[in-house]
Amino acid sequence: MTPPKSENIPRATIQRLSIYLQVLETFQRDGIEVTSSEPLAKACDVNASQIRKDLTYFGEFGVRGVGYSVKGLIQSIRESLGINVEWNCVLVGVGNLGKALLSHREFSQHGFNIVGAFDCDPFKIGEEISGLEVVCTRRLKEQVANQNVSIGIITTPPERAQRAANYLVEAGIKGILNYAPARIVVPEGFFVEYVDFFHQLYSLAFNISDRQRS
Missing domain, CATH: 3.40.50.720 (NAD(P)-binding Rossmann-like Domain)
Known part of the structure:
Protein backbone atom coordinates (compact mmCIF):
# COMPACT_ATOMS: atom_id res chain seq x y z
CA MET A 1 0.00 0.00 0.00
CA THR A 2 1.39 3.39 -1.00
CA PRO A 3 1.28 5.78 1.98
CA PRO A 4 -1.08 8.75 1.81
CA LYS A 5 0.22 11.63 -0.31
CA SER A 6 -0.99 14.21 2.20
CA GLU A 7 -1.31 14.32 5.95
CA ASN A 8 -4.21 16.74 5.57
CA ILE A 9 -6.77 14.37 4.13
CA PRO A 10 -10.22 16.05 4.25
CA ARG A 11 -12.60 14.65 6.82
CA ALA A 12 -15.26 14.40 4.13
CA THR A 13 -12.97 12.08 2.16
CA ILE A 14 -12.65 9.72 5.13
CA GLN A 15 -16.43 9.69 5.53
CA ARG A 16 -16.94 8.94 1.85
CA LEU A 17 -14.45 6.06 2.01
CA SER A 18 -16.72 4.31 4.48
CA ILE A 19 -19.60 4.70 2.02
CA TYR A 20 -17.48 3.35 -0.83
CA LEU A 21 -16.57 0.37 1.33
CA GLN A 22 -20.19 -0.35 2.20
CA VAL A 23 -21.20 -0.27 -1.47
CA LEU A 24 -18.23 -2.37 -2.58
CA GLU A 25 -19.09 -5.01 0.01
CA THR A 26 -22.61 -5.09 -1.45
CA PHE A 27 -21.11 -5.50 -4.93
CA GLN A 28 -19.00 -8.39 -3.64
CA ARG A 29 -22.01 -10.13 -2.11
CA ASP A 30 -23.78 -9.75 -5.47
CA GLY A 31 -20.89 -11.50 -7.22
CA ILE A 32 -19.46 -8.42 -8.95
CA GLU A 33 -15.68 -8.84 -9.29
CA VAL A 34 -14.71 -5.71 -11.27
CA THR A 35 -16.23 -2.24 -11.28
CA SER A 36 -15.39 1.25 -12.52
CA SER A 37 -15.78 4.65 -10.92
CA GLU A 38 -19.06 5.33 -12.77
CA PRO A 39 -21.27 2.54 -11.32
CA LEU A 40 -19.57 2.96 -7.94
CA ALA A 41 -20.27 6.69 -8.02
CA LYS A 42 -23.92 6.13 -8.95
CA ALA A 43 -24.42 3.68 -6.08
CA CYS A 44 -22.71 6.08 -3.64
CA ASP A 45 -24.58 9.16 -4.93
CA VAL A 46 -21.39 11.08 -5.78
CA ASN A 47 -19.71 11.87 -9.09
CA ALA A 48 -17.03 9.64 -10.56
CA SER A 49 -14.34 12.32 -10.47
CA GLN A 50 -14.87 12.66 -6.71
CA ILE A 51 -14.22 8.95 -6.20
CA ARG A 52 -11.04 9.10 -8.27
CA LYS A 53 -9.86 12.17 -6.35
CA ASP A 54 -10.59 10.58 -2.96
CA LEU A 55 -8.70 7.43 -3.83
CA THR A 56 -5.60 9.33 -4.99
CA TYR A 57 -4.96 10.40 -1.40
CA PHE A 58 -4.10 6.80 -0.61
CA GLY A 59 -2.31 5.58 -3.74
CA GLU A 60 -2.98 4.39 -7.25
CA PHE A 61 -5.91 2.03 -7.79
CA GLY A 62 -7.45 0.30 -10.76
CA VAL A 63 -6.30 -0.29 -14.32
CA ARG A 64 -7.19 2.18 -17.08
CA GLY A 65 -9.77 0.64 -19.39
CA VAL A 66 -10.41 -2.24 -16.98
CA GLY A 67 -11.54 -0.74 -13.69
CA TYR A 68 -11.15 -1.71 -10.07
CA SER A 69 -10.95 -5.16 -8.59
CA VAL A 70 -13.78 -5.10 -6.05
CA LYS A 71 -11.94 -7.44 -3.68
CA GLY A 72 -8.68 -5.51 -4.05
CA LEU A 73 -10.32 -2.12 -3.53
CA ILE A 74 -12.12 -3.37 -0.43
CA GLN A 75 -8.81 -4.53 1.00
CA SER A 76 -7.08 -1.25 0.12
CA ILE A 77 -9.81 0.92 1.66
CA ARG A 78 -9.85 -1.20 4.80
CA GLU A 79 -6.08 -0.71 5.10
CA SER A 80 -6.45 3.03 4.49
CA LEU A 81 -9.09 3.31 7.22
CA GLY A 82 -7.07 1.15 9.62
CA ILE A 83 -9.81 -1.47 9.88
CA ASN A 84 -7.81 -4.35 8.44
CA VAL A 85 -7.04 -5.22 12.09
CA GLU A 86 -9.38 -5.89 15.01
Whole structure:
Protein backbone atom coordinates (compact mmCIF):
# COMPACT_ATOMS: atom_id res chain seq x y z
CA MET A 1 0.00 0.00 0.00
CA THR A 2 1.39 3.39 -1.00
CA PRO A 3 1.28 5.78 1.98
CA PRO A 4 -1.08 8.75 1.81
CA LYS A 5 0.22 11.63 -0.31
CA SER A 6 -0.99 14.21 2.20
CA GLU A 7 -1.31 14.32 5.95
CA ASN A 8 -4.21 16.74 5.57
CA ILE A 9 -6.77 14.37 4.13
CA PRO A 10 -10.22 16.05 4.25
CA ARG A 11 -12.60 14.65 6.82
CA ALA A 12 -15.26 14.40 4.13
CA THR A 13 -12.97 12.08 2.16
CA ILE A 14 -12.65 9.72 5.13
CA GLN A 15 -16.43 9.69 5.53
CA ARG A 16 -16.94 8.94 1.85
CA LEU A 17 -14.45 6.06 2.01
CA SER A 18 -16.72 4.31 4.48
CA ILE A 19 -19.60 4.70 2.02
CA TYR A 20 -17.48 3.35 -0.83
CA LEU A 21 -16.57 0.37 1.33
CA GLN A 22 -20.19 -0.35 2.20
CA VAL A 23 -21.20 -0.27 -1.47
CA LEU A 24 -18.23 -2.37 -2.58
CA GLU A 25 -19.09 -5.01 0.01
CA THR A 26 -22.61 -5.09 -1.45
CA PHE A 27 -21.11 -5.50 -4.93
CA GLN A 28 -19.00 -8.39 -3.64
CA ARG A 29 -22.01 -10.13 -2.11
CA ASP A 30 -23.78 -9.75 -5.47
CA GLY A 31 -20.89 -11.50 -7.22
CA ILE A 32 -19.46 -8.42 -8.95
CA GLU A 33 -15.68 -8.84 -9.29
CA VAL A 34 -14.71 -5.71 -11.27
CA THR A 35 -16.23 -2.24 -11.28
CA SER A 36 -15.39 1.25 -12.52
CA SER A 37 -15.78 4.65 -10.92
CA GLU A 38 -19.06 5.33 -12.77
CA PRO A 39 -21.27 2.54 -11.32
CA LEU A 40 -19.57 2.96 -7.94
CA ALA A 41 -20.27 6.69 -8.02
CA LYS A 42 -23.92 6.13 -8.95
CA ALA A 43 -24.42 3.68 -6.08
CA CYS A 44 -22.71 6.08 -3.64
CA ASP A 45 -24.58 9.16 -4.93
CA VAL A 46 -21.39 11.08 -5.78
CA ASN A 47 -19.71 11.87 -9.09
CA ALA A 48 -17.03 9.64 -10.56
CA SER A 49 -14.34 12.32 -10.47
CA GLN A 50 -14.87 12.66 -6.71
CA ILE A 51 -14.22 8.95 -6.20
CA ARG A 52 -11.04 9.10 -8.27
CA LYS A 53 -9.86 12.17 -6.35
CA ASP A 54 -10.59 10.58 -2.96
CA LEU A 55 -8.70 7.43 -3.83
CA THR A 56 -5.60 9.33 -4.99
CA TYR A 57 -4.96 10.40 -1.40
CA PHE A 58 -4.10 6.80 -0.61
CA GLY A 59 -2.31 5.58 -3.74
CA GLU A 60 -2.98 4.39 -7.25
CA PHE A 61 -5.91 2.03 -7.79
CA GLY A 62 -7.45 0.30 -10.76
CA VAL A 63 -6.30 -0.29 -14.32
CA ARG A 64 -7.19 2.18 -17.08
CA GLY A 65 -9.77 0.64 -19.39
CA VAL A 66 -10.41 -2.24 -16.98
CA GLY A 67 -11.54 -0.74 -13.69
CA TYR A 68 -11.15 -1.71 -10.07
CA SER A 69 -10.95 -5.16 -8.59
CA VAL A 70 -13.78 -5.10 -6.05
CA LYS A 71 -11.94 -7.44 -3.68
CA GLY A 72 -8.68 -5.51 -4.05
CA LEU A 73 -10.32 -2.12 -3.53
CA ILE A 74 -12.12 -3.37 -0.43
CA GLN A 75 -8.81 -4.53 1.00
CA SER A 76 -7.08 -1.25 0.12
CA ILE A 77 -9.81 0.92 1.66
CA ARG A 78 -9.85 -1.20 4.80
CA GLU A 79 -6.08 -0.71 5.10
CA SER A 80 -6.45 3.03 4.49
CA LEU A 81 -9.09 3.31 7.22
CA GLY A 82 -7.07 1.15 9.62
CA ILE A 83 -9.81 -1.47 9.88
CA ASN A 84 -7.81 -4.35 8.44
CA VAL A 85 -7.04 -5.22 12.09
CA GLU A 86 -9.38 -5.89 15.01
CA TRP A 87 -10.24 -3.18 17.55
CA ASN A 88 -11.28 -3.76 21.14
CA CYS A 89 -14.08 -1.55 22.45
CA VAL A 90 -16.00 -1.02 25.68
CA LEU A 91 -19.53 0.28 26.13
CA VAL A 92 -20.67 2.63 28.89
CA GLY A 93 -24.40 2.86 29.57
CA VAL A 94 -26.33 -0.40 29.49
CA GLY A 95 -29.83 0.92 28.85
CA ASN A 96 -32.06 -0.16 25.98
CA LEU A 97 -29.73 1.24 23.32
CA GLY A 98 -26.65 -0.14 25.01
CA LYS A 99 -28.17 -3.60 25.25
CA ALA A 100 -29.15 -3.49 21.58
CA LEU A 101 -25.60 -2.59 20.56
CA LEU A 102 -24.10 -5.31 22.75
CA SER A 103 -26.21 -7.89 20.94
CA HIS A 104 -25.50 -6.43 17.48
CA ARG A 105 -23.34 -8.97 15.63
CA GLU A 106 -22.28 -6.45 12.98
CA PHE A 107 -19.69 -4.96 15.36
CA SER A 108 -17.59 -8.11 15.58
CA GLN A 109 -18.17 -8.94 11.91
CA HIS A 110 -16.53 -5.63 11.02
CA GLY A 111 -13.61 -6.12 13.39
CA PHE A 112 -14.85 -4.13 16.40
CA ASN A 113 -15.00 -6.38 19.45
CA ILE A 114 -16.93 -5.10 22.47
CA VAL A 115 -15.01 -6.62 25.37
CA GLY A 116 -16.55 -4.77 28.31
CA ALA A 117 -19.89 -3.32 29.45
CA PHE A 118 -20.13 -0.69 32.19
CA ASP A 119 -22.89 1.14 34.04
CA CYS A 120 -23.32 3.07 37.30
CA ASP A 121 -26.79 1.69 38.05
CA PRO A 122 -26.47 -0.82 40.92
CA PHE A 123 -29.48 -2.73 39.59
CA LYS A 124 -27.64 -3.37 36.31
CA ILE A 125 -24.21 -4.18 37.73
CA GLY A 126 -23.64 -7.94 37.68
CA GLU A 127 -26.21 -8.53 34.93
CA GLU A 128 -24.94 -10.60 31.99
CA ILE A 129 -25.69 -9.35 28.49
CA SER A 130 -24.45 -11.08 25.35
CA GLY A 131 -21.81 -12.90 27.36
CA LEU A 132 -20.51 -9.79 29.15
CA GLU A 133 -21.01 -9.01 32.82
CA VAL A 134 -21.97 -5.40 33.49
CA VAL A 135 -19.31 -3.81 35.72
CA CYS A 136 -19.42 -0.58 37.72
CA THR A 137 -18.10 2.31 35.64
CA ARG A 138 -15.77 3.31 38.47
CA ARG A 139 -13.84 0.10 37.79
CA LEU A 140 -13.43 0.80 34.08
CA LYS A 141 -9.75 1.73 34.24
CA GLU A 142 -8.70 -1.39 36.16
CA GLN A 143 -10.91 -3.65 34.05
CA VAL A 144 -9.45 -2.56 30.70
CA ALA A 145 -5.84 -2.23 31.83
CA ASN A 146 -4.66 -5.34 29.99
CA GLN A 147 -7.27 -5.61 27.22
CA ASN A 148 -5.76 -3.24 24.64
CA VAL A 149 -8.97 -1.20 24.39
CA SER A 150 -8.84 1.69 21.92
CA ILE A 151 -12.49 2.73 21.55
CA GLY A 152 -15.23 3.56 24.04
CA ILE A 153 -18.92 3.69 23.12
CA ILE A 154 -21.17 5.98 25.17
CA THR A 155 -24.88 5.15 25.33
CA THR A 156 -25.75 6.93 28.57
CA PRO A 157 -28.44 9.56 29.14
CA PRO A 158 -27.14 12.98 27.99
CA GLU A 159 -26.51 14.29 31.50
CA ARG A 160 -24.11 11.40 32.19
CA ALA A 161 -22.21 11.49 28.90
CA GLN A 162 -19.39 13.76 30.10
CA ARG A 163 -18.82 11.66 33.19
CA ALA A 164 -18.65 8.53 31.03
CA ALA A 165 -16.16 10.28 28.75
CA ASN A 166 -14.06 11.23 31.77
CA TYR A 167 -13.83 7.57 32.82
CA LEU A 168 -12.80 6.56 29.30
CA VAL A 169 -10.15 9.27 29.14
CA GLU A 170 -8.83 8.28 32.56
CA ALA A 171 -8.48 4.73 31.25
CA GLY A 172 -6.43 6.03 28.31
CA ILE A 173 -9.04 5.12 25.68
CA LYS A 174 -8.29 7.46 22.80
CA GLY A 175 -11.41 7.09 20.63
CA ILE A 176 -14.97 7.74 21.78
CA LEU A 177 -18.17 7.07 19.84
CA ASN A 178 -20.91 9.06 21.53
CA TYR A 179 -24.54 8.05 21.01
CA ALA A 180 -25.76 10.33 23.81
CA PRO A 181 -27.43 13.55 22.58
CA ALA A 182 -24.86 15.74 24.30
CA ARG A 183 -21.53 17.33 23.42
CA ILE A 184 -18.53 16.18 25.44
CA VAL A 185 -15.08 17.64 26.04
CA VAL A 186 -11.91 15.55 25.89
CA PRO A 187 -8.22 16.46 26.11
CA GLU A 188 -6.05 17.00 23.07
CA GLY A 189 -5.02 13.70 21.51
CA PHE A 190 -8.40 12.06 22.18
CA PHE A 191 -11.03 11.76 19.44
CA VAL A 192 -14.82 11.93 19.54
CA GLU A 193 -17.38 10.96 16.90
CA TYR A 194 -21.10 11.57 17.37
CA VAL A 195 -24.04 9.42 16.34
CA ASP A 196 -26.91 11.90 16.46
CA PHE A 197 -30.27 10.43 15.49
CA PHE A 198 -32.01 13.76 15.93
CA HIS A 199 -29.62 15.48 13.53
CA GLN A 200 -30.70 13.04 10.81
CA LEU A 201 -34.37 13.37 11.75
CA TYR A 202 -34.11 17.19 11.62
CA SER A 203 -32.60 16.91 8.13
CA LEU A 204 -35.40 14.61 6.98
CA ALA A 205 -38.06 16.87 8.46
CA PHE A 206 -36.55 19.89 6.73
CA ASN A 207 -36.29 18.16 3.35
CA ILE A 208 -39.90 16.99 3.49
CA SER A 209 -41.16 20.38 4.66
CA ASP A 210 -39.09 22.22 2.05
CA ARG A 211 -40.46 20.01 -0.72
CA GLN A 212 -44.02 20.61 0.49
CA ARG A 213 -43.45 24.39 0.51
CA SER A 214 -42.09 24.47 -3.03
